Amino acid sequence: MKANFGIAAPLILAVCLFAGCSKTDQSKAGEGPVTIKVAVWDTTLNPYYAELVKGFEASQPDIKVEVIDTPQADYTQKLSVMLNGGSDVDAFWIKDGDTTKGLSNRGQLADLSAYIKRDGVDISAYKGLAERFIIDNKTVALPASTSYYVLFYNKDIFDKAGIPYPSNDMTWTRWEQLAGQLTSGSGAGKIYGAHFHTWPACVQNWAVQDGKHTIVDTDYSFMKPYYEMALRMQNAGVVMDFGSLKAGNIAYANAFMKGNVAMIPMGFWLAATINDRIKKGEASIRWGVAALPHPEGVPAGWTVGSVTPIAINQASKNKDAAWEFLKFVTGGQGAAIYSKYATFPSRANSQNLADIAGVPGMPDGLVEALAVENIALDRPMVEYVAEVNQMLGEEHSLIMLNEASVDQGLAAMSKRSKEIQGK
Numbered sequence: 001m002k003a004n005f006g007i008a009a010p011l012i013l014a015v016c017l018f019a020g021c022s023k024t025d026q027s028k029a030g031e032g033p034v035t036i037k038v039a040v041w042d043t044t045l046n047p048y049y050a051e052l053v054k055g056f057e058a059s060q061p062d063i064k065v066e067v068i069d070t071p072q073a074d075y076t077q078k079l080s081v082m083l084n085g086g087s088d089v090d091a092f093w094i095k096d097g098d099t100t101k102g103l104s105n106r107g108q109l110a111d112l113s114a115y116i117k118r119d120g121v122d123i124s125a126y127k128g129l130a131e132r133f134i135i136d137n138k139t140v141a142l143p144a145s146t147s148y149y150v151l152f153y154n155k156d157i158f159d160k161a162g163i164p165y166p167s168n169d170m171t172w173t174r175w176e177q178l179a180g181q182l183t184s185g186s187g188a189g190k191i192y193g194a195h196f197h198t199w200p201a202c203v204q205n206w207a208v209q210d211g212k213h214t215i216v217d218t219d220y221s222f223m224k225p226y227y228e229m230a231l232r233m234q235n236a237g238v239v240m241d242f243g244s245l246k247a248g249n250i251a252y253a254n255a256f257m258k259g260n261v262a263m264i265p266m267g268f269w270l271a272a273t274i275n276d277r278i279k280k281g282e283a284s285i286r287w288g289v290a291a292l293p294h295p296e297g298v299p300a301g302w303t304v305g306s307v308t309p310i311a312i313n314q315a316s317k318n319k320d321a322a323w324e325f326l327k328f329v330t331g332g333q334g335a336a337i338y339s340k341y342a343t344f345p346s347r348a349n350s351q352n353l354a355d356i357a358g359v360p361g362m363p364d365g366l367v368e369a370l371a372v373e374n375i376a377l378d379r380p381m382v383e384y385v386a387e388v389n390q391m392l393g394e395e396h397s398l399i400m401l402n403e404a405s406v407d408q409g410l411a412a413m414s415k416r417s418k419e420i421q422g423k
Contacts, residue, residue: 034321039068039082039092041075048341055337056328063321083108083313090316091325093144097307098379098386100133100141105383109140110312115323121331125347128374129307132381141309142330143346145338147267148305148375149205151175151293152274155286157182157191157262166263168291168369169300172206175263175293176229176238182262183238193238195264196230197252198245200389200396202265203230205304205378210295214380216388218423220413227399227406234400242400257283265292267305268370272342275361289369301373307346344370387420 043049053065068089070078075095082089083103094100103109116123116139123130129143151166158165161182166175179193196202207223208214233239240255253273256264264270268289277283292303310329312322328334335345339352342359350367357366379385392413399409417423 033062033064034318035064035066036090036316036318036321036325037066037068037088038322038325039070039075039079039089041070041072041093041095043067043069045072046341046343048337048343051337051340052329052334055333056325059328059333060321060324063324065325083315086315087313088315088317089313090318090322091310091312094141094309094311096379097132097143097309097377098381098389100309100311100381101135101383101385103311104135104138104140108314110314110316110319110322111138111140112142112312112323112326113137113139115327119327121327126330127347129346132307132377133309135381141311142326143307144310144330144334146305146307146344146346146348146375147269148303148344148372149265149292150268150303150369151263151265151290152256152270153263153288153290154256154259154261155288156259165288166290166293170290170293171296172226172229172293173296176233179233179238179263180236183236189260190237191260191262192240193262194233195252195255195261196233196239196242197255197264197266198242198400200393201378203227203396203400204392206265206293206295208376208378209292209302209304210298211302211374211376214382215378215392216380216382216385216417216421218414218417218421220410220417223413224406224410227409230400231402231406242397246397253277257285259283259285268344271362275342275359279361288363289366291369291372299373301371302376303372303374304376304378306378307375384421388417391416391420 040049049067053067057063057065072095076099079092094103100109126143129146130139133139133141133143153166155165163178163181166178182191182193184191203226204215204223206226213222234241252264252266253270255261257274257277271289274283274287291301294300294302310326312319312326316322330346335347335352336355338345339348339355342356342362344356345352353367353370356362356370379389395404395409395413398404399406404412
């Protein structure tokens with residue numbers, strides 16, 4: 001449920017084959033030339049990969065990086081095939097962080113604990129994200145990048161209605177009221193006050209935002225207020241109805257950039273898409289970003305998002321060299337490179353946020369909007385999360401299509417979640 005973004009750029013691939021350098025020789029950084037193989041996806045769409053490799057090789061001249069690039073849609077499956085088949089890939093990004101537990105259970109992730117202790121890596125810099133990858137008392141990955149939900153809004157619609165722009169401290173109740181005030185017209189020229197994409201996350205995420213629940217709970221009554229809100233707004237015509245969006249396969253970016261949607265809660269990755277299309281002359285909206293609305297009783301700045309970790313293959317013969325690469329990617333130098341491409345590093349500081357806000361075309365007030373206090377994971381790193389997530393998507397559709405009541409849908413979720421998890 002996330003996208004990566006950036007400006008297309010050629011990937012710098014460095015492949016070094018040294019005479020007399022065998023796999024047994026390539027076991028420790030600093031003991032002669034070493035080539036490590038690193039798995040990534042969509043290098044042309046994510047130019048920070050190239051710069052991370054370039055920056056790392058400059059800092060570690062005895063270690064070269066060979067990149068294994070795979071299209072995003074095929075990456076998770078190909079990575080699984082490589083790891084199960086004994087591939088000599090040394091390090092790899094995990095596209096869906098919630099799959100980390102499964103990889104660890106299969107013994108495919110090296111324990112990084114000794115490296116972290118030896119080099120004094122301060123995991124508190126990751127704002128609680130690093131602890132998510134401690135499994136069975138082993139740190140099996142480190143968070144490289146993250147993305148979280150914010151509120152995008154159309155300034156032109158607000159200005160025309162004479163309503164102040166959204167603040168960074170707004171409850172979901174106030175957001176619903178505001179969306180109703182901004183809705184006007186009918187037919188092709190109708191202005192919708194808000195937009196819910198069809199992902200289950202675009203309702204369920206707000207229910208886990210407070211950090212008290214996750215999608216693998218077995219009692220989903222905590223989601224009821226948010227489904228009731230979504231249906232209330234749908235029935236009132238404040239948002240486009242779920243059925244039409246599914247039937248028309250309408251992308252959320254297209255819906256917002258058409259210019260007739262006032263607000264959309266979405267992952268910050270949408271910012272680069274908006275920016276790019278405006279530069280290409282494909283859109284002309286004036287847009288802004290505010291913090292994600294929050295539940296009553298939850299502080300402003302609490303949001304929900306995901307994390308992309310990077311790990312070392314347990315079967316790697318170059319673990320020491322691979323660790324140096326991980327340490328660079330997840331450290332301060334890697335963070336500076338990520339932020340240059342408007343991508344959140346997992347250890348973002350105020351300077352990184354300023355760098356992201358400084359990307360040409362980004363709206364005013366972005367630093368304040370992005371200064372989050374807490375990120376609840378949309379999908380926790382536990383067993384059965386993939387199966388439960390798929391099930392929730394099926395029941396979500398029935399609720400949003402009014403084929404099941406909210407109570408019926410939530411009861412079905414609870415029953416099926418228990419069955420999946422054997423509870």
